[in-house]
Amino acid sequence: MINVLADQYLYNIQSYLPESVNLQLFDPAQGLPSEVEQAHAMLIRTVIPINKQTLPNIPKNLTFIGTGSSGTDHVDSQYLGNHNIHFADAAGCNARSVAEYIATALLLWSEKRNKDLSTVSVGIIGVGHVGTKVADILKKVGLQTVTYDPPRDQRDSGFTTASLEEALSCDILSFHTPLNKKGKYPTYHWLDQRKLEGRTFDLIINSARGGVVDERALLNTMKQGKIRDIIIDVWENEPDIHLDTAGAAFLKTPHIAGYSIQAKENASKFIADDLIDHFDLERPQIETNDQKIIFDKRPDEFTSLSSLLIELHPIKNYEQQLTEIVKNHPHKRGEMFNKLRAEFPLRQQFAQIHLTKTYFKQFPILKELGFSEIS
Structure with a gap:
């Protein structure tokens, strides 16, 4: 046995x-x-x-x-x-789940900052399973994307990477690389003070791995007014997250983008x-779980896309609980960070959530995000 x-x-x-x-x-x-x-x-x-x-x-x-x-x-x-x-x-x-997290976070950010997403560009750093899905969903919601992945460019004849300069010239950067400290393409502290020097960004998002982004360099650049906002899901020294980084984040979550x-x-x-x-074992018979969730709240309860999205995705709920940990349990944050990750109820992806036709008329972007219409 x-x-x-x-x-x-x-x-x-x-x-x-x-x-x-x-x-x-x-x-x-x-x-x-x-x-x-x-x-x-x-x-x-x-x-x-x-x-x-x-x-x-x-x-x-x-x-x-x-x-x-x-x-x-x-x-x-x-x-x-x-x-x-x-x-x-x-x-x-978890590629689709991360893509939905990034799209949700960007839409919440754009509404809060009064930014028209069709006017900004997103540099996607790392275009594997996750980065590809992120690029797909962001294009559907109207963003210009620039995809940067030199290792994939070398191994995949069907993919051509953008240049480093093209990627770093974007308004927003979103990271989707593995964490490598060695090899031809190390990613540890890929975004460091040298790459940030002389540049400005509206937003930096890290949902890849803690350490891909140098958090100290991020905070220094934010103090200079060269980075407006950061969204952090993965952290250096995780689960003992840096309190300064958490305090500076527009949105912070406990490594759950792919959940x-x-x-x-x-x-x-x-x-x-x-x-x-x-x-060489025999595969068990598995029942397919294609759960259909009917969202039954009335459309007139929601006056903005943001107010609806935070009902459909638990991103702000995660942030609220992480904020409580950082504020009230700073010395136990590592233990409680892991506990929150492990025990918070899992969400359904957007395709499983069914909405009435009225929602799609009020917020047409819901169709591009992948939500289903009640038939």
């Missing part, structure tokens, strides 16, 4: 694995349990780093580790490879499927 040790917050993970495996769930807040010694496979999230320091003695039976995340900077894949451990990730699982029921389902299924293939 295959012993599988899995983070208890991997969404519905048991339904994606065959009954033939011996599945044991663990609480990541307590670190890796002693049962790791008997594990053949381990399924984790970003809150559990895996490297020589955290897993110095590789269990003899362990041959598979999967992370239910697009990002992999918490795992030393070379270390695992040296010990013949197959490593799998869930790249692309939705559909994204979490994808993440669990992607890594479960890789595990099943690795051990």
